[in-house]
Amino acid sequence: MTEKTEIFEKYNNRTHVLGRTVCSITLVLLLGAPFVMGMHLGAMPNLPAAGKAFLAVGIVWFVSCIAEYLVYTPMLGAGGGYLAFITGNLINMKIPCAVNARDIVGAKTGTPENEIISTLSIATASLVTILVLAVGVALLIPLQPVLQDPALQPAFDNVVPALFGAMAYKYFRNNLKIALIPLAVMSLLFIFVPGLISSTSFMILPSGAIAIGIAFLLYRRKNDEG
Amino acid sequence: MYLICGVIVLFVAIVCVIFMVRAYRAGLAIGMDRTKMKRTITASATFAVLPSVGILLGVIALSGSLGTPLPWLRLSVIGALHYETQVAQGAAEAIGLSGLSAAEMTAEAFTTIALVMSLCIMWGMVFSIFFNKKYLKRLGSPKSAKTGGAAGFGDTAMTAMFIGLVSAYIGSYIGGFISGGSGGLLGFGGSWLPLAVVLVSGAVMAVFIWLAEKKKAAWVESFSIAGSMIIAMATAVIINGFVS
Structure with missing residues (x-):
């Protein structure tokens, strides 16, 4: 084992210890906050009602969390994974941000470099969000009329399309063979079953599976030819 | 209320700084280019600004019914823009309110909604605690490299x-x-x-x-x-x- 590998292994092992510890603390804080708020307001959460509400709306999100965990953890690596699941906003920020950073520096999945870049990227993005929200909340009264100006609403309603438009060009142009079929299948599906539009985040899985399947076929063919 | 939420947000901000500093130092220790890491930080910071403003709008949208501190906490920690409104709405209906409305909100309904919002989305973190190490080890194991070149395919699969x-x-x-x-x-x-x-x-x-x-x-x-x-x-x- 080289010295660099040894340093990275040590770093990675400590990342898991640190990640598990901070995730556990964050969980306690998050689940404890409603009770502390309850003490402050003089009304504790109604646990049977919370259980009922969880069964009504939470099961879907539980399944979604399993899928998100399985799909995104390999993209994010250890440090990035712990941080992203603590800070949230994965689809609309952390995943594209980490993928973009990886692409800019040319890091390969599963390498120590990718692990470092992913962690740096997600930590930075999370800090920016925390800062923007903290400043925004502090300036909520003067900022509210500007941010809620009806003239600006189309801009803020289209943050995600603006993000995915740029990312689509960047990734589709070199991978047209992979992108064409999932894009066509998803478009047709949403055209003929428009009810699915409200469940787009769940449709990522079949769309991703199609793209990975095509990529694997192309990879095999390239290897066979090589 | 601001203090309760602020303490948690501050804790998460400190965690981010710790992870960032550790990663930067580890990068230097394994011989990574300093410029590459600085570019990553700059690119990620600029990348995050606009989506963050979008998330701030989510805080404003939810503040009408849940006040400002809770949406601030939820969207700074673990939350997701597309998730919070749906779950808060669903939780409000499940506990007997006609919807997420400030007029109907009681202290008990508020704390119950806050608990449900955490309960519904915490699972990614729970899975990370229990499975991250094994899952990532398995993905990066030499065994998977032998099975049809899966390790070499990893990069393409992620793209x-x-x-x-x-x-x-x-x-x-x-x-x-x-x-x-x-x-x-x-x-x-x-x-x-x-x-x-x-x-x-x-x-x-x-x-x-x-x-x-x-x-x-x-x-x-x-x-x-x-x-x-x-x-x-x-x-x-x-x-x-x-x-x-």
């Missing part, structure tokens, strides 16, 4: 997964335009604005890539996503102004 993610969203904008809104199936009654924004953003990105590759202006790469987004979002305002 493909991301392409699948983007395809699903763009497909939903196409479907929304063609079969959404009041027009119904194939009625072209939905909004075409998201689709126009996708196209403008992609076109601007093409210009940035052209500048980076053909004009050797590599620095634009760090700002290309944020720049494309700003121009596309501004276009949405202009289009909407013309249409209405």
Whole structure:
């Protein structure tokens, strides 16, 4: 084992210890906050009602969390994974941000470099969000009329399309063979079953599976030819 | 209330700084290029600004019914813009309110909704605690490399997964335009604005890539996503102004 590998292994092992510890603390804080708020307001959460509400709306999100965990953890690596699941906003920020950073520096999945870049990227993005929200909340009264100006609403309603438009060009142009079929299948599906539009985040899985399947076929063919 | 939420947000901010410093130091220790790491930080910071403003709007939207501190906490820690409103609404209905409305909100309903919002989305963190190490070890194990070159395929698979993610969203904008809104199936009654924004953003990105590759202006790469987004979002305002 080289010295660099040894340093990275040590770093990675400590990342898991640190990640598990901070995730556990964050969980306690998050689940404890409603009770502390309850003490402050003089009304504790109604646990049977919370259980009922969880069964009504939470099961879907539980399944979604399993899928998100399985799909995104390999993209994010250890440090990035712990941080992203603590800070949230994965689809609309952390995943594209980490993928973009990886692409800019040319890091390969599963390498120590990718692990470092992913962690740096997600930590930075999370800090920016925390800062923007903290400043925004502090300036909520003067900022509210500007941010809620009806003239600006189309801009803020289209943050995600603006993000995915740029990312689509960047990734589709070199991978047209992979992108064409999932894009066509998803478009047709949403055209003929428009009810699915409200469940787009769940449709990522079949769309991703199609793209990975095509990529694997192309990879095999390239290897066979090589 | 601000103090309770502020302490948790501060804790998470400190965690981010610790992870960042550790990663930077480890990067230097394994011989990574300092410039690459600095570029990662710059690119990620510029990338995150606009989506963060979008998330701030989510805080404002939820503050009408839940006050400001809870949405601030939820969207700074673990939350997701598309998730919070849906779950808060669902939780409010499940505990007997007619919807997420400030007029009906009681202290008990508020704390119960806050608990449900945490309960529903905490599972990614729970799985990370129990399975991250084993899962990542398994993905990176030499055994998987022997089974049909899966390790070599890993990089392509991640890109493909991301392409699948983007395809699903763009497909939903196409479907929304063609079969959404009041027009119904194939009625072209939905909004075409998201689709126009996708196209403008992609076109601007093409210009940035052209500048980076053909004009050797590599620095634009760090700002290309944020720049494309700003121009596309501004276009949405202009289009909407013309249409209405």
